[in-house]
Amino acid sequence: MARKSTSKETARKPNMREAILAAAEELFATNGFNAVSVRDIAHAAGANPGSVTYHFKTKDGLLLEIYRRHCGPMNLRRSELLAAAKRVRDLQDRLEAIVRAYVVPAFTSGSDLAGGGARFTRLRAVMSAEGNEVARKIIAQTFDDTSHAFIDAIHESLPHIPRTDIVWRSHFLLGALYYSLVTPDRVSRLSRGEADGSDAANAIEQMVQATVAAFQAPALDQAAPARRRAAASSKT
Amino acid sequence: MARKSTSKETARKPNMREAILAAAEELFATNGFNAVSVRDIAHAAGANPGSVTYHFKTKDGLLLEIYRRHCGPMNLRRSELLAAAKRVRDLQDRLEAIVRAYVVPAFTSGSDLAGGGARFTRLRAVMSAEGNEVARKIIAQTFDDTSHAFIDAIHESLPHIPRTDIVWRSHFLLGALYYSLVTPDRVSRLSRGEADGSDAANAIEQMVQATVAAFQAPALDQAAPARRRAAASSKT
DNA sequence: ATGTGATTTGTACTATCGTACAAAAGATCA
DNA sequence: TGATCTTTTGTACGATAGTACAAATCACAT
Numbered sequence: 001m002a003r004k005s006t007s008k009e010t011a012r013k014p015n016m017r018e019a020i021l022a023a024a025e026e027l028f029a030t031n032g033f034n035a036v037s038v039r040d041i042a043h044a045a046g047a048n049p050g051s052v053t054y055h056f057k058t059k060d061g062l063l064l065e066i067y068r069r070h071c072g073p074m075n076l077r078r079s080e081l082l083a084a085a086k087r088v089r090d091l092q093d094r095l096e097a098i099v100r101a102y103v104v105p106a107f108t109s110g111s112d113l114a115g116g117g118a119r120f121t122r123l124r125a126v127m128s129a130e131g132n133e134v135a136r137k138i139i140a141q142t143f144d145d146t147s148h149a150f151i152d153a154i155h156e157s158l159p160h161i162p163r164t165d166i167v168w169r170s171h172f173l174l175g176a177l178y179y180s181l182v183t184p185d186r187v188s189r190l191s192r193g194e195a196d197g198s199d200a201a202n203a204i205e206q207m208v209q210a211t212v213a214a215f216q217a218p219a220l221d222q223a224a225p226a227r228r229r230a231a232a233s234s235k236t
Numbered sequence: 237m238a239r240k241s242t243s244k245e246t247a248r249k250p251n252m253r254e255a256i257l258a259a260a261e262e263l264f265a266t267n268g269f270n271a272v273s274v275r276d277i278a279h280a281a282g283a284n285p286g287s288v289t290y291h292f293k294t295k296d297g298l299l300l301e302i303y304r305r306h307c308g309p310m311n312l313r314r315s316e317l318l319a320a321a322k323r324v325r326d327l328q329d330r331l332e333a334i335v336r337a338y339v340v341p342a343f344t345s346g347s348d349l350a351g352g353g354a355r356f357t358r359l360r361a362v363m364s365a366e367g368n369e370v371a372r373k374i375i376a377q378t379f380d381d382t383s384h385a386f387i388d389a390i391h392e393s394l395p396h397i398p399r400t401d402i403v404w405r406s407h408f409l410l411g412a413l414y415y416s417l418v419t420p421d422r423v424s425r426l427s428r429g430e431a432d433g434s435d436a437a438n439a440i441e442q443m444v445q446a447t448v449a450a451f452q453a454p455a456l457d458q459a460a461p462a463r464r465r466a467a468a469s470s471k472t
Numbered sequence: 473a474t475g476t477g478a479t480t481t482g483t484a485c486t487a488t489c490g491t492a493c494a495a496a497a498g499a500t501c502a
Numbered sequence: 503t504g505a506t507c508t509t510t511t512g513t514a515c516g517a518t519a520g521t522a523c524a525a526a527t528c529a530c531a532t
Binding site for chain 2: 521
């Protein structure tokens with residue numbers, strides 16, 4: 001019952017609701033869910049605390065809406081890029097294109113607004129680390145399909161690698177992705193200023209290069225695990 | 237002024253202080269810093285909330301002590317393993333040994349107690365994601381030295397790869413490490429039950445295999461970046 | 473056993489949290 | 503203009519946060 005019908009569709013008034021969403025997204029992504037109060041968000045958005053309750057009912061509802069806003073467009077964008085990547089003929093190039101289709105939307109915003117982006121990916125990373133319940137549910141519902149699609153596509157490019165290995169390596173990719181967005185300054189520090197962790201384009205290239213090689217690594221021979229040293233179970 | 241001198245050194249009384257530390261470590265690693273209250277910790281440790289204040293003064297002090305307890309032994313253990321790895325003759329085997337020296341202490345506890353372990357690594361992952369101030373300071377002080385040592389060692393095994401690339405790939409390794417400990421269930425889910433994300437030994441092997449390959453990937457040719465598609469800067 | 477210092481308990485204080493709700497303000501159309 | 507709906511504001515409430523502190527308890531050397 002929000003909008004009836006003005007002369008123009010979806011009028012362009014300075015929307016408070018959007019400002020709250022943007023502020024919450026930024027604050028959650030930077031400091032986590034629990035460290036940020038509704039009052040912090042309202043203040044950052046130039047709004048009244050009660051206004052947050054009005055638009056989103058609860059703090060969880062606000063987080064939920066952030067996810068809702070992003071998930072659809074982001075997965076759509078990934079699907080499009082994945083479909084394009086699958087049409088690449090050369091197997092090596094195709095694998096690289098698939099990885100790129102997964103990584104790029106996580107680092108850059110899509111068309112107009114809300115097509116993914118670094119801030120939303122960072123938010124997901126933080127929520128994942130905090131074990132946030134709301135986030136966990138949405139991720140299981142929304143992201144597993146996309147992840148499976150990517151895993152299957154990679155598996156087709158590397159038929160000799162067991163699916164289990166592909167899953168592990170995809171997992172590592174996601175971890176690297178998350179961590180790169182959470183702590184970009186560490187790259188700058190460890191490289192003594194030679195690399196810029198905040199340079200998205202460079203981060204993407206580095207990640208694609210490294211990840212493609214990781215996927216192409218020989219399979220872990222599960223049948224003959226005795227070959228490797230049992231360094232994992234040293235004492236405890 | 238805690239201990240004077242009993243008949244035996246470091247008596248083995250059922251220490252409340254240790255119980256609080258253990259409970260806090262577990263709770264922080266699972267739920268983050270801000271989501272856990274001092275009362276939660278005290279309850280989990282079977283202690284009184286006031287007892288936490290007595291031993292650690294503040295909640296930050298408690299976190300600080302957790303780090304203090306682990307950092308020394310963990311980095312020592314890594315140094316030992318790294319020194320041993322550097323003595324490996326074959327370059328390929330040496331690289332694998334170095335990576336293993338970095339990964340193994342993060343997944344498994346050291347001798348007796350407090351030598352690292354999955355729980356502490358997970359704690360660091362969560363604190364990193366939350367942008368915790370206390371953790372950030374300690375990490376910059378304590379871990380960068382160790383990280384540089386590993387980066388240098390890897391660089392020596394791969395002299396033809398620029399140091400910047402090594403830094404990025406180390407960064408990805410740490411991200412993969414963190415994420416594997418934060419969300420092991422996702423591996424199980426995505427592999428449809430075929431892989432167990434909580435199996436540390438298997439996780440280590442997968443990680444070592446993938447990471448060694450990533451390090452060995454050809455260098456990113458910074459001089460000729462025009463060759464690659466500028467997919468990163470699509471629209472926004 | 474007894475006194476002394478270390479520890480644990482119980483309780484209380486203040487600040488801040490998420491949320492509710494009534495009143496004010498703004499917008500929209502007959 | 504006045505009626506009606508949406509949005510914003512202001513304020514308040516109960517719950518819980520971190521921490522302080524006095525009293526009770528424990529451990530142990532004398």
